[in-house]
Amino acid sequence: MEEEWKKKKQKSFWLGVIAGVCVVSAIVLGCAIGGFLWFKDNSSKEFLGKKESTKLRVIQAMISRYYYKDVTEEDMADGLYKGLVASTDDPYSQYFTPKEYEQLKEETSGNYAGIGALLGRPTGTTNTLVTKVYDNSPAQEAGLKKNDEIVSADGYRSEHFETLSDFVNHIRGEESSDVTIVYKRAGKEKSVIIKRKNIEIPSVLYYMLDQKKGIGYIEIMEFTGNTQKEFEHALADLKRQGLKAVVYDVRMNPGGLVDQVTGILDDLLPKGTTVSMKDKKGREVTYSSDDRTQEKIPCVVLTSGQSASAAEIFAGAIRDFKYGTLIGTKTFGKGIVQQTMPLSDGSAVKLTTETYYTPSGDCIHKKGIKPDLELQYKFKGDKERADLSVDTYDYKNDNQIQKGMEILKKELSR
Structure with a gap:
């Protein structure tokens, strides 16, 4: 087990582990009513009064009529929830959609369905490199090696993803599903189809x-x-x-x-x-x-x-x-x-x-x-x-x- 600290000590990498710099402990509080989380608090007035509700409906109508792309009501609602939490001006507080929450639970559990490789991005670049290949993983079976550059996954190029986390989530998927990985080694690109499986990290x-x-x-x-x-x-x-x-x-x-x-x-x-x-x-x-x-x-x-x-x-x-x-x-x-x-x-x-x-x-x-x-x-x-x-x-x-x-x-x- 002597493949530790590798070049991540020689080059600064942001590892593709989205749990990130936070301490998480899941608790259940309150209940969902009409899409909002409400707690009984007699000291505060109702958050959404007539004035606020009317303004939201006007903004919704403006987006639906004038925005140059179609936006679903679900996306608008998610944006509303995310914006409400963002009002805390706290980088560690956020709203998770059901899909995002499932991903969070997967990541903090230490298990996921993927290719079995740890990915990193050298600071200041959009390149995605393999920093570790886990033993007996699909990535190892497909021949991926440490320091291979992942060019794309299912046709979507690494540099088009704003964050490494987004690209990692794109590579992950349902167990037994296939993902086509294009990687570069010694200047030459190669394509390989990898079958995802459940990985214990x-x-x-x-x-x-x-x-x-x-x-x-x-x-x-x-x-x-x-x-x-x-x-x-x-x-x-x-x-x-x-x-x-x-x-x-x-x-x-x-x-x-x-x-x-x-x-x-x-x-x-x-x-x-x-x-x-x-x-x-x-x-x-x-x-x-x-x-x-x-x-x-x-x-x-x-x-x-x-x-x-x-x-x-x-x-x-x-x-x-x-x-x-x-x-x-x-x-x-x-x-x-x-x-x-x-x-x-x-x-x-x-x-x-x-x-x-x-x-x-x-x-x-x-x-x-x-x-x-x-x-x-x-x-x-x-x-x-x-x-x-x-x-x-x-x-x-x-x-x-x-x-x-x-x-x-x-x-x-x-």
Whole structure:
């Protein structure tokens, strides 16, 4: 399992994982009435009065009569709902159509029907590159390799999609359906038909760094629905290999599910609060670890500016419990929590509802977490290979991993 961090540490990629930098916990609130979500609130007047309703009907009529393309009533209604949520001026709050909500649940579950390849876009380009091909996947069977450029899917070219997420969603589809992929390798294009199948996306990667010293490595790439189980399996397997100390890596982790990160912290830490959350009325929810399990293994945690949200909950708890040493650069600084609230028609609304605090009471929103040891990432290998299909990444050339191993070796020698 030693194909980690690859060239994504050498080039800046936005990975095609749409769960993104948000902490999501689905709850059901209220009910859908006439297409709107209403909560009983005696302190506010009815949102849509006669004046607002009349204006909406006028705008609808103008669109239907004058807009140069046909717009369905469903699309207009969805635009209305999206606009209402957008009034919060919050990039993390949004309205999901039923189709979009199904995609969100698929992505956060860690399972989807697709080709089994992780895609990325080099910063500032519209090129789509294969950053990883999963074992026993349709992509592997079709011959796709890391660093192949995906030119198009079913005739739709990559550069015509505004975001990588849109292109990834286009490639995904129903299980057993076909998608025609045109890819480029060494300047030559090739077309291949790939049959989609259900893919379980691993969120944890692990291996031994130093068998003799017993130093292991666990990268948590994202906190999806399977992450705690994957993490526990990784830790147990490394222990069977003689684990005595571990490097945890959340450098490229954009966040994910609250219950998964707090579950992992419960596995590791002694009794105490691991994170607390407060809403605008000051109501607090806390997550805690108990005494049933506690790992007394020396550790370091690698962080970067792309460590966000749930990854920062993880790093913040490790820091405040003085459980391990944080190495790398300051984290992203997303200290707010979103809740996704389903509606009866299959749609959903995601809203930022709370601010979270580390065990010491620190609010890290918009300021991030400063590591104990600040160390810029510097890959010491060959970054300028003309043949990008050759992966030159090696943890021995990763200065942050090497610093982590150095610290752990000193701790083990005490």
